[in-house]
Amino acid sequence: MDTQQGIRVENLMKHFGEEETRVDVIDGASFTVNKGELVALVAPSGAGKTTLLMMIGCVTEPNGGKIWLGDEKVYDDGWLIKDTRSIRRKKIGFIFQAPYLIPFLNVIENITLLPQANGVPEKEANAKAMELLTYLDIADKAKMSGSQLSGGQNQRVAIARALANNPQIILADEPTAALDAERSVSVVQMLKKIAQEQGVAVIMVTHDETVLPYCDKIMEIVNKKVVMKDSLEDVKII
């Protein structure tokens, strides 16, 4: 057993529709992301990046293959766990292109919702959330609502939310798409720091080549399969 294993995928398959309408999106993807690694996932639009992330995140069911999250095998031609949502709330942090905060909750409530659903006492969850907000430099916004914050501040709240349940895995789908170049770099640096400091395996979908130098590895989807590259060379961003 590889204790360094963060995410492992073997011969993963995914298609949508059947017969005439069938579209194969992922057809035999295999790769491993180690704990502490920040891996960029690049591919043209519609290539299946989000679909791949959602399968790893136990949201979308694959059509075949195997998935390990850490040491736990969660998929083997079928889910091995009944409650995939419990895997998500215990092991995974999600970050999306937009913050998608809950508008009727304030900043700190948005962050503590998931830990509290996990059974963490409110006080403890609040303390952890304040720590994260301080780390992300928006501690003074804790009681505000998302509508009072800028786009960049909102995205940082979303990052804090993804970190609040101490995830082993972070799945970030174009987290910097809505941010300017400077902010984008700082968000990626932050993800890299989290990966390294906390041994989290991070996959980050991106179209932004300025952030690639901060990533440990780069994955591409080529011919519905995943190609892992250790260097920036011959990576083409579309």
Added chain:
Amino acid sequence: MINLAAKDIKHSLSKFIITAAGVGMLLGIVLIMLGVYRGMISDGTSLINDIGADIWVVQEDTLGPFAESSRLHEDFKNTLRSLDGIDLSSAMTFQNLQLPHANGKMTRVFAVGYDPFGKMIPLNPKRIVEGRGLKHDHYEIVVSKKTGFALGERIPLGRDMYTVVGITEKTVSSGGDLLVYLSLKDAQKLQFLYSNARIRNDRARGIKGMDSHMINAVVATVRDGHTPDEVAAQIRRWKHKGVFTNEAQKEILTGNLIKMASKQIGMFTVILLIVSIVIIAMIIYNMTIEKIKEIAVMKLIGIPNKFIIKMIVQETLLLGVLAFVAGVGFAHLIYTKFPKNVVLLSEDAMRLFVVILVASLLASLFGAKKAIDADPTSAIGG
């Protein structure tokens, strides 16, 4: 755990309150409808209750003065008294009259004629708010306050002038007409004697004048040791009259007169209730749809269904309870403004509360189903 329902309601508080108030008004109307029905029953039986008879004797083969024309001779009250089981008996008349106001307007009333010196008085003294009951055999009238006549006012009826000596409240006939009380003699004159012109005319044509010693019903109470049923059977056998126990008379009233109206009101109430429930269901459905993106995000990051469902159910129940409270308040605010008697019973309100609670729960299931079916990946679509 954060109470999502409380947070969401706080976030859109004014909208929530306005919605609850709107549904509340609908529920208020439902309560008023039920109150109108209760009012009819109470009005319809109040005169009979005030009379307090055990037995009603009416014209043979008729259902009595509240259902059809019933005539019998006044003497029958004495005949009746000779029966073993009878304690008190009294002759009464019941008729509709038009009371002319000074300004020429007419008010339709239901007149009860009774012997002011008799033992059975249909005018419940508790209902007199001004003046007194009848004290003389002639030319006195006691009217319902809502007729608009004042104490001491003089009203021309038939060939005579009547003086208002008493004013009552909450006195209505089963048909909804306001009650007035006259002495038996006056009432007989008004019911059975025609105008001078008509009498002259009839005489010229050889028609004999009407006997004015007729009445519409004899009411009686039975002595201890006798049951109304037994005495009624005896009268029926020997005297060839229609006889009803008080219960049977009430049954005729509620059966014949109130049943139709109550069916109508019942239909309205049911329809209104269904409309209210559909509206609650639609509101909950809408409230869920409005939050469907947030619900999808919550599902995507891993929030269990039970938290989401709890939010929907709590919001729905709160909406139902708030609407109910608003409805009760609204009903109590407006019920006195209705021309007919509206009786709000707390047992009706409790029943409505249960119905609304159950309906809200069902409506929230509707919303919960929508939330459970929501695709978490739809959160990040687009």
